[in-house]
Amino acid sequence: MASLNVRAALLSVSFLILALGLWEMATQPPEAQTGLTEYEMLMGGVEQESRVPPPSAVIKLAWAELSDPFYDAGANDKGIGIQLAYSVYRVLTGYLAAMAIALPVGFLIGMSPLMYKALNPYIQVLRPISPLAWMPLALFIIQDSDASAIFVIFICSIWPMLLNTAFGVANVRQDWVNVARTHELGPLRTAITVILPAAAPTILTGMRISIGIAWLVIVAAEMLVGGTGIGYYVWNEWNNLDLASVIFSILMIGVVGMLLDLALGKAQKLVEYNE
Amino acid sequence: MSKSFLEVDGLSKVYPDGQGGELTVFEDIRFALEKGEFVCIIGHSGCGKSTILNVLAGLDEASAGNVVMNGKEIKGPGLERGVVFQNYSLLPWKTTLNNIVFAVRARWPEWSKDKVKEHSERYLKMVGLDHALNRKPSQLSGGMRQRVSIARAFATQPELLLLDEPFGALDALTRGVIQDELVKIWEETRQTVFMITHDVDEAILLSDRIFLMSNGPNARIAESVKVDIPHPRARATIFQNPAYHKTRDYLVDFLVNRSGSALPEKDGTPKIVEPAQGVAQATPASADAETESDSESESDTAARAVNA
Numbered sequence A: 001m002a003s004l005n006v007r008a009a010l011l012s013v014s015f016l017i018l019a020l021g022l023w024e025m026a027t028q029p030p031e032a033q034t035g036l037t038e039y040e041m042l043m044g045g046v047e048q049e050s051r052v053p054p055p056s057a058v059i060k061l062a063w064a065e066l067s068d069p070f071y072d073a074g075a076n077d078k079g080i081g082i083q084l085a086y087s088v089y090r091v092l093t094g095y096l097a098a099m100a101i102a103l104p105v106g107f108l109i110g111m112s113p114l115m116y117k118a119l120n121p122y123i124q125v126l127r128p129i130s131p132l133a134w135m136p137l138a139l140f141i142i143q144d145s146d147a148s149a150i151f152v153i154f155i156c157s158i159w160p161m162l163l164n165t166a167f168g169v170a171n172v173r174q175d176w177v178n179v180a181r182t183h184e185l186g187p188l189r190t191a192i193t194v195i196l197p198a199a200a201p202t203i204l205t206g207m208r209i210s211i212g213i214a215w216l217v218i219v220a221a222e223m224l225v226g227g228t229g230i231g232y233y234v235w236n237e238w239n240n241l242d243l244a245s246v247i248f249s250i251l252m253i254g255v256v257g258m259l260l261d262l263a264l265g266k267a268q269k270l271v272e273y274n275e
Numbered sequence B: 001m002s003k004s005f006l007e008v009d010g011l012s013k014v015y016p017d018g019q020g021g022e023l024t025v026f027e028d029i030r031f032a033l034e035k036g037e038f039v040c041i042i043g044h045s046g047c048g049k050s051t052i053l054n055v056l057a058g059l060d061e062a063s064a065g066n067v068v069m070n071g072k073e074i075k076g077p078g079l080e081r082g083v084v085f086q087n088y089s090l091l092p093w094k095t096t097l098n099n100i101v102f103a104v105r106a107r108w109p110e111w112s113k114d115k116v117k118e119h120s121e122r123y124l125k126m127v128g129l130d131h132a133l134n135r136k137p138s139q140l141s142g143g144m145r146q147r148v149s150i151a152r153a154f155a156t157q158p159e160l161l162l163l164d165e166p167f168g169a170l171d172a173l174t175r176g177v178i179q180d181e182l183v184k185i186w187e188e189t190r191q192t193v194f195m196i197t198h199d200v201d202e203a204i205l206l207s208d209r210i211f212l213m214s215n216g217p218n219a220r221i222a223e224s225v226k227v228d229i230p231h232p233r234a235r236a237t238i239f240q241n242p243a244y245h246k247t248r249d250y251l252v253d254f255l256v257n258r259s260g261s262a263l264p265e266k267d268g269t270p271k272i273v274e275p276a277q278g279v280a281q282a283t284p285a286s287a288d289a290e291t292e293s294d295s296e297s298e299s300d301t302a303a304r305a306v307n308a
């Protein structure tokens, strides 16, 4: 089985080299031009930056950025680490706020068919709304761009958590609930010692979906509100036509998203059980 | 009037039959249990045994009638009644030991951690599982899981133990071993037990009395059969007792030929039957001696087989 891992790793590395090689070749500067087009003359010659940069340029930039990720040279020139930290901070704040509401309400809905029936129509209407559609309303009501971005994260991460919690709680095996009943556990002790651990894997699946969505949404939200954050950074570098930075930050978005998912995956492992 | 430990009075269960009418699963169930008795109930599938047991456990409600235990009416589940479910119902995220600790802590919240642990371990030892304390239920065989479940029920020392086909899902070999264990624990604790089974031999081995249910709908507990075999009993030797065969024949005949039409006494209480009455006296002394020596040699062989 170890040989499978080794072979997979070798194959992965070969794919990477192949892809980087193709990319490098496709982005070579053109051979000596016969002359400048009218547009190029207007723009003052062939602009190096207007082409997709080769991987070597991106790697060079990544090296420079990652060797000093937290520098701060004014509003429009902050290290990638600082920008990512802003985004992660917003995601976690909105996410934790969503958790604080979704878990108890999900429990309530899961335990009470009455509450489920009463609240279900609202959930069904609110859930399919694109989180960014809330942005104008949030900006108007909250009057603060940072808090509005956090609110958008809150609203997009609440639904998977809420629905999975409700589903997990409602589907706890009746046998286990009966065990709690025959041992005279009160409602709170039953919730904590039986229903929560029984529903935990389902709840964590919802939390994992939520963190993924939140990370997707924060980039778009920060492009809208501006100021700080990785979303703003990507947009800003695009406006600067610094495509190497754009590509580099895209990769960083992927890496951080993966780390967030990995963390939730680990948590999921902790609460899993086999029947 | 309430003199017995547990009195079941006029219990019935009615479900809608799905066509606008009503379906009476069982009706006017009346019986009493005395403290320290082991009673099994046998009846064909669907006659309502589990429902009756769940009503006693307080997990289900009867449509009519009531149950009084120790002079108090049963209204919901309680720690003075322990339940062993057919599907074990262990909490799969807890280890074997913690499944017992969970129950013991619920029963005696004032106990110290050490005392709870020690008590739980003692009961796991009784069922021979002291080597599997830290395994999860998913890592145990079906037989081992059911042992944990039995240990959990006994560990809380309930006044009444309710067992719903505890061995139904086990193979014959494992079933036999755990039956022996149950006999052993029961001889030690003499708890009051009410148990559902489909197995006539199991019922005779374990019970003092066996309730026979007629078929549903409108099922009744028609008869109460006395098992006249002294304790302690053992699976290997019980076949030697002439009362065993009389009782067994009677039970099988009921289940095969009479369960459709059998009725209780006019007042609704089960007819009391003693199929083995007089067997001991009727058996000639020589035959009696023979069976005894037979049983001895049989248990000798069994012992040798175990030692080998």
Ligand SMILES: Nc1ncnc2c1ncn2[C@@H]1O[C@H](COP(=O)(O)OP(=O)(O)OP(=O)(O)O)[C@@H](O)[C@H]1O
Pocket (backbone or CB within 6 Å): B015, B016, B025, B043, B044, B045, B046, B047, B048, B049, B050, B051, B052, B216
């Ligand atoms: N929710 C329900 N609605 C209608 N009928 C039901 C419902 N629950 C149980 N019944 C009926 O009640 C009857 C008794 O069920 P119960 O589980 O008590 O039987 P049982 O004697 O334990 O059978 P088995 O030996 O197969 O376990 C069955 O005939 C079943 O069809």
Ligand SMILES: [Mg+2]
Pocket (backbone or CB within 6 Å): B049, B050, B051
């Ligand atoms: Mg049943």
